[in-house]
Amino acid sequence: MRRSSVGGAALGALNSFFTSSTSAIPQRDPRPLKDRSFQAKIGQEIHEYLLTNGFELEAGHSLTPTALKSPTQKDFTMIFQWLYHRLDPNYRFQKPIEQEAPPILKALRYPFAQSITKSQLTAVGSANSWPSFLAMLHWLLELIVTVERYQSGAYDDAAAAEGIDVGADRIIFRYLVRCYRAWLAGDDDHDEFLDEMSTAFDERAETYTSELSRLDAENAALREQLAELHDGEEPLKKVEDSRTLIETDTKKFLDYCSRIEARITKITATNAKLRDEISASDAELRAAEEEKGALQAAVDRQGLTPADIDRMTTERDKLSKGLSAISARVAETRVKLSEREAAATSALEALERAVARYNTLAYQIGLVPASAPNAGGREFEIVVAPSAGGEEARLLVDAAAGWQAGAVVAGGRDLRHEVRPALMELRREIAGRIHEAQDEGIRTQEAIDRVTEALAERADEVDTLHARVQSAVGEYQEIKDNIAVEGNASNAEIEKLEKELAGMRVGMREGVLAVEQRVQGVMIERDQLAHAAQALRERFHGEVDRILNEIIKFKVHIQDTLQGYEQLVEGELRGNDALMEG
Template sequence: MNDPSSILRRNNGHRLSVAGATRSSFRSSQFETGSAKRKSLLSTPASTKRRQSSLPPGSTPSSSQQLHSSQQQQAPVTASPSVIDPRPLRDKNYISLLQQEVYDFLSANKFEIESGGHPLTQRTLRQPTQRDFVVVFQFLYHKIDPFHRFTKTIDNEVFILLRTLNYPYLETINRTQIASVNSSNWPAILGMLYWLVKLNLSLADLTIDGTDPILVDDQLDQIFIDYIRQSYRAFINNEDDYSPFLSNMKEKFDEMTKGIIEDIGNLEIENQQLQTQLDTLTKELSILEQSELKSKALESDLVKFKAYIETMESRKLKWSDVLDKIREEVTNCEKELIELESDKQRCQLELEVQGHTPKDIDGLYTERDKLTRLIDVTNSRIEELENQLRIKEIECQRGFESLDNFIKQYNAMVYRMGTASASSQVDKDGNNSNSNSYELTLLVNLPTSKPLLPADIINKTISSQKVQLLQYKSQINTTIHKHQDDSIKLQEQLDLMSEQITEKREEIETLEAKLSANKTTYDEIYETMTNDTTTYSMQIEKLERELRSIKINTNQGLIEVENRSQAIQIEYDELIHQIQAERSTLHDRVQRLIEFTIGFKINMQQNLEDLESLAIQESN
């Protein structure tokens, strides 16, 4: 039953193998229109798996004897998460042998022609690009299933096809590596391509009783070759009538066409029956799956609720004290709420008596907010103007002080020249006149409504003062002798004044000593006050901390209840997460069970087909 010949079907007196369709992929000729209706090699997954599991070792190049575990690749098995690729894919010599094997296979099967002119060199398999990998994979897979069309993204397509072919080391590669082939992940990809090459070679070497499988195309070619051979013999024998050969060829073609049509009808009927059975089994399986999921979920929920009830019963004893505290706090809060409600009603009555309404108060609050914002804007503007005015005042003050110092220096010089009493000097006519007064005075009340002039700042003009100084110079020359006489008297007066100044200085020193003593006393008193202030501040902070601790202790009961509520919520979330994880695990187990059931069903159907074929053979 496991022999490859058991999967053959009878068609018009010839034995036809579905696996023989693989041989047609190695031919460069075009398919006939009728052969386009042939089913894909992978359209029946179970039969494909059966053929793969029963493949004999294929003929490989001489270097294949050096490839470790190549025999295992010819009989693919279902990969499991624990499968580890035993091939030394990191060995450079082994990688070179794989590259040579793949290169020889691609070259022998006209890769460049069938791939639309894609270049093939040793560098293509040594440093491949993503495009090189995609073209090579599509070429190798089309050798297995020439009717497949690549419509999805390359990573999804490759992963699904390798899983369909039961690539034994599927867990060693991932979608990211397939979507981005580079030098780091190329050894694993090259191992996968070599496995496809070995699979192609094994399918190409399938035989039936030591002979090559006969295809529909092979029969058509044989009939046509017979016609050509007979016509050529007639041509050699100088016979011009080829109509008997042509009519014979047409009759054989008609017979084959009828057989193919009958086979197609039988296959369609069989396909409909299998589809009906598949739909029935799918419905039954879905009902069973839902029932199992509900049963397991209910059992799990029951166990968890029992554990939860036990936990809550153990915690119930502790809740009584907490509930008492909460009731006391609730009672206090209700009393405070009643008091606040009474205060609120009293305030509302007072406002009604005064003739105010809540809307009026809200309007006043709104107006006050607007006025506050306007005041803030005005204050900010005033502050800016004050800053500018302050800067200008400082500049003016500096100029004023500079001018004042200059005038003081000038007046001092005038005083030193003996003109300090110029305002009280008597002129030559004996009249007391201020015309010879050379002292300058800085005006305080300055006009602000017009630009300032020199005459507005100083009480005299500089030009007139200069003329008076020149006149006074001539007077000095006449009065200098008189002043010399007066200087002696003034010197005596100066000595007397010096003695008085010395006495005043001694008094000043005495006062300064008293001031220093008073300052020391002040510093001591100030330091004592500072220490007392610090002590009081520390006491205030201590009292504030005690107040905060009292508030914390007051709210501790509520915080404990909130913490317990959060803990219960966390446990609930964990239970939800565990339920979801168990559901996912059960879903995967059911999916594997479905796959196993479908595979078992299809294998049973295939065995029945084999038994039917064997019965037909024995009856013939």
């Protein structure tokens, strides 16, 4: 048996779109109904909506070009009925449109329903009445579009922006609508819809659980960043330290450039000196050649023998060879000296870079200067002694001796027996701090585990409530089956009585009145049973609604409890941070 929808009752879920009440005094319509352009605009919108959504195919009525300009009574009736069926598909029009339309418009809370009369509805195509009815159809169209957008979730983002979660309400609303439609179709079995609602709530619970896990991970990451910001240096101080370090590096680079320029000046002077020596050597060579010519002339004048000349030549060759050997040894010694000087300079520059990197790292971890937080009043900074003056001054202590290994560090500090033990002691201290932080992290994780166990217990309570709902639904189904059995028995009894009545009519006419009275009593009893079954069905529907409300309240309670646990964990973490900072 298919039940019929009854006007306003079918639209109870849509009341949130309308005003709470309508005034008994007709309101003045503020829309420009007499404006031809306005009429053409809303008529075009209605026409496009009808064609787009298959009006002609569903209603079996063709729209003429003048259907929304000068319509017939049938055009208006078909359009109105088709539009209203978009809101309530199960409603059946059984009366003329002038009797059906006013109650429907009042149920829909149409603001100007009081201005529409039955006499106007009998002649909707007149020039005076049609603008009002066209505006009414356009209002009904906008209502349909709004309801469709609401059902499709178009307004969920706006609700979410206001902090309102409509997901649960949408699941319950969808369940109630489908149950109502099934009831109108004569189907009282709603277990499938209840299972779908339970599945939807389970999916939302899983979504909330995953979101909670993600937020916990994000919260942990943010807490780690906050701890790093609290434990580390302040950003301004870090920038100032970087600026100081850059200034120091700039100063060292400028010093290095100054040394390079000094070396360039020295090499330029050396080149000029070598050019002067070459010029002097050329002058000496010319003087030697002139002296050779003079000596040759003197020899010629002295009348030396060839043996004397050979002897003098031999002695000169020996002297030349000795001079060449000495010059070669001097050149070789200069080359070795240059190589040793270059190696010493490279080693000194590598030492300066290593010391600069050491001092930079010590400054970053708070070891330099002696007043730094991790220095403990000890001096960890290392200064290389041969770092000022020219190239020769950096490699030589004085004109005759170079730097000793123990004197390279300024102040004669012993790195192996003074600085290294202090660094090892600081390393052990930092390792102890790390172990303490790890222990504190373990304690925090244990607190989080306890909170997780509490959440698991709450989830068990939710499962228990679901089981109670299933039990109530089973009891409702059993009572419904009993009512159906009693109804079948009543129908069988009625059929039996009808057969007896037919026999009694054939056998004796005198008992007709008594039998009719008995039939009426049975019919009254049947109606009473039907009303009792309807009341029992409504009572169980109310019980299901009450249980659903309890579930929703319990969900809100779980959310509040989770927020409380989150605040408790945050308080404990802040307390732990305060203890660590103290």
